[in-house]
Amino acid sequence: MKEILEILQADGRLTPRQIATMLNRDEAEVAATIKDMEEKKIILGYFTLINWDKVKGERVSAIIEVKLSPQREVGFDAIAERIYRFPEVGSVRLMSGSYDLSVMINGRTLQEVAYFVSNKLATIENVISTCTHFVLKTYKYHGTILDDAEEDRRLVVTP
Amino acid sequence: MTVTTDWRRKLNPVVRDIPPSGIRRFFDLVSEMKGVISLGVGEPDFVTPWHIRESCVYSLEKGYTHYTSNHGLLELREEIVRDMEGNYKVSYNPLNEILITVGVSEALDLAMRALLCPGDEILIPEPSYVSYAPCATLSGARPVYLKTSVENGFQVTPEMVEKAITPATKVLLLCYPNNPTGATIGRGQLLEIMEVVKQHDLIVISDEIYDKLTYTGKHTCIPSLPGMRERTILLNGFSKSYAMTGWRVGYAAGNPDFIEAMKKIHQYTALCAPITGQSAALEALKNGRSQMNNMVEHYNRRRRLALQAFEEMGLPCFEPGGAFYAFPDITGTGLTSEEFAGELLKEAKVAVVPGNAFGEQGEGFVRCAYATSVEELSEAFQRMRRFVRRRLGRGKVLTGSFGKPEPLKEGIFQTL
Numbered sequence: 001m002k003e004i005l006e007i008l009q010a011d012g013r014l015t016p017r018q019i020a021t022m023l024n025r026d027e028a029e030v031a032a033t034i035k036d037m038e039e040k041k042i043i044l045g046y047f048t049l050i051n052w053d054k055v056k057g058e059r060v061s062a063i064i065e066v067k068l069s070p071q072r073e074v075g076f077d078a079i080a081e082r083i084y085r086f087p088e089v090g091s092v093r094l095m096s097g098s099y100d101l102s103v104m105i106n107g108r109t110l111q112e113v114a115y116f117v118s119n120k121l122a123t124i125e126n127v128i129s130t131c132t133h134f135v136l137k138t139y140k141y142h143g144t145i146l147d148d149a150e151e152d153r154r155l156v157v158t159p
Numbered sequence: 160m161t162v163t164t165d166w167r168r169k170l171n172p173v174v175r176d177i178p179p180s181g182i183r184r185f186f187d188l189v190s191e192m193k194g195v196i197s198l199g200v201g202e203p204d205f206v207t208p209w210h211i212r213e214s215c216v217y218s219l220e221k222g223y224t225h226y227t228s229n230h231g232l233l234e235l236r237e238e239i240v241r242d243m244e245g246n247y248k249v250s251y252n253p254l255n256e257i258l259i260t261v262g263v264s265e266a267l268d269l270a271m272r273a274l275l276c277p278g279d280e281i282l283i284p285e286p287s288y289v290s291y292a293p294c295a296t297l298s299g300a301r302p303v304y305l306k307t308s309v310e311n312g313f314q315v316t317p318e319m320v321e322k323a324i325t326p327a328t329k330v331l332l333l334c335y336p337n338n339p340t341g342a343t344i345g346r347g348q349l350l351e352i353m354e355v356v357k358q359h360d361l362i363v364i365s366d367e368i369y370d371k372l373t374y375t376g377k378h379t380c381i382p383s384l385p386g387m388r389e390r391t392i393l394l395n396g397f398s399k400s401y402a403m404t405g406w407r408v409g410y411a412a413g414n415p416d417f418i419e420a421m422k423k424i425h426q427y428t429a430l431c432a433p434i435t436g437q438s439a440a441l442e443a444l445k446n447g448r449s450q451m452n453n454m455v456e457h458y459n460r461r462r463r464l465a466l467q468a469f470e471e472m473g474l475p476c477f478e479p480g481g482a483f484y485a486f487p488d489i490t491g492t493g494l495t496s497e498e499f500a501g502e503l504l505k506e507a508k509v510a511v512v513p514g515n516a517f518g519e520q521g522e523g524f525v526r527c528a529y530a531t532s533v534e535e536l537s538e539a540f541q542r543m544r545r546f547v548r549r550r551l552g553r554g555k556v557l558t559g560s561f562g563k564p565e566p567l568k569e570g571i572f573q574t575l
Contacts, residue, residue, distance in 0.1 A: 007460070011533060018533075021467045022460035156510055157186040157199035 181516025231259020341479020493553030
């Protein structure tokens with residue numbers, strides 16, 4: 001199972017047949033394992049990793065540190081849920097340390113992000129404070145280095 | 160008045176008469192073309208793992224920029240000894256039984272020059288890596304080829320060795336897993352060959368550069384066989400297993416008198432291997448095992464994809480048990496290996512190496528390195544498939560378990 005996940009994480013386009021060949025397994029068995037992992041929500045989706053810095057058009061990302069006062073019985077979960085339901089929110093993580101939630105959001109402009117933080121996020125009850133960090137450049141994402149530093153520099157034919 | 164020197168006449172005739180590598184001829188052709196997908200590259204597509212590169216940068220920051228001992232860094236030699244003890248239960252003395260060299264290429268040259276005299280014969284399995292025979296010739300010795308074939312799994316047999324031995328035979332060279340075939344050899348077979356070696360008092364040069372890249376079975380390290388440690392010079396390095404081809408670090412392990420003889424040539428020519436490479440190699444051995452295992456696993460997956468793709472395109476392919484080369488039989492196309500590689504390059508822009516670059520026994524085959532990303536392999540095999548489809552059936556009829564000219568149904572890479 002772990003091997004299949006590793007292969008799919010590196011390239012989600014590979015077919016069960018190709019994965020079965022790579023792992024010397026039966027195709028039907030691989031297809032069934034993938035389906036099972038999808039049903040169990042281990043595999044949640046198949047994405048394309050894009051370097052948005054290379055795409056023309058406006059796009060702003062920010063990481064927001066959010067301090068909360070936890071709610072009785074549900075702790076941070078209920079507020080986290082209120083936050084992650086916003087479509088502009090890319091990720092929400094509960095953190096240890098000097099703040100509680102790390103919220104990543106994507107917008108078209110700086111103003112759009114500022115509006116979301118001041119009018120949507122900061123106004124939620126139990127949110128004590130926010131600290132917004134705009135992303136200036138992404139170097140590595142999802143385990144992939146986003147510049148061209150490690151291109152294939154080998155000769156075309158070698159002994 | 161200008162006097163023109165005829166350099167060709169001045170050259171050492173031994174060097175002058177050595178033909179250029181068949182791979183080099185093909186390289187000149189390929190290098191003029193654009194958009195080529197290469198399966199001709201005999202090196203990992205992985206860049207050296209970052210922690211190895213980083214440790215090298217650190218060593219430079221700390222000022223490790225000087226000569227090392229002719230033998231190489233003692234710490235590296237000690238680590239090599241530990242590695243071999245752990246992997247193969249063979250012990251060497253790091254003080255006088257290990258020599259760090261500029262890649263296995265230098266180790267091979269030193270071993271041959273220290274061993275071979277004009278008139279000596281060295282047995283070399285064929286198909287073989289392109290350097291073996293020229294190195295022997297440069298030593299004044301005569302290479303004698305052991306002609307392996309797909310029918311015997313490209314393995315040397317005791318009978319082949321026995322038959323080739325003459326009073327002039329001094330050395331048997333072995334390289335398993337093998338370049339270009341990917342063949343491996345079992346312990347049982349090696350034990351039988353070693354009996355012949357001992358009986359005729361031969362020395363074995365064992366090039367074990369692909370030892371870690373073994374996918375089927377377990378690699379047998381020749382000095383670990385009974386009575387072989389004292390008559391084997393083992394060559395190994397970091398290029399293939401740790402993706403360190405450009406660092407040029409290799410080593411030789413063997414009898415102290417012999418290592419001393421190799422060191423004499425080494426100290427008057429290279430002096431020592433570059434310290435930066437040696438520092439990086441030390442880090443590779445100390446902390447690189449998991450990264451190496453990860454790369455080997457990737458090669459193995461691609462190996463299976465390559466085999467499946469060749470089966471689907473109708474080219475019978477010997478199953479490689481090691482290294483990162485597939486060696487499909489292309490005789491069904493009616494083309495020679497050079498014609499196949501040349502036409503494939505021109506028509507489909509896929510570079511493979513003609514089998515005859517590795518000697519007569521490689522004719523009828525091409526070497527395809529699968530140390531390339533799945534995406535590149537996918538595109539290369541799709542192009543090859545279209546190329547082969549138009550030509551299959553023009554050559555000899557392929558039958559038996561090894562030859563399966565059909566089916567040409569939907570290919571494994573069709574969907575990508």
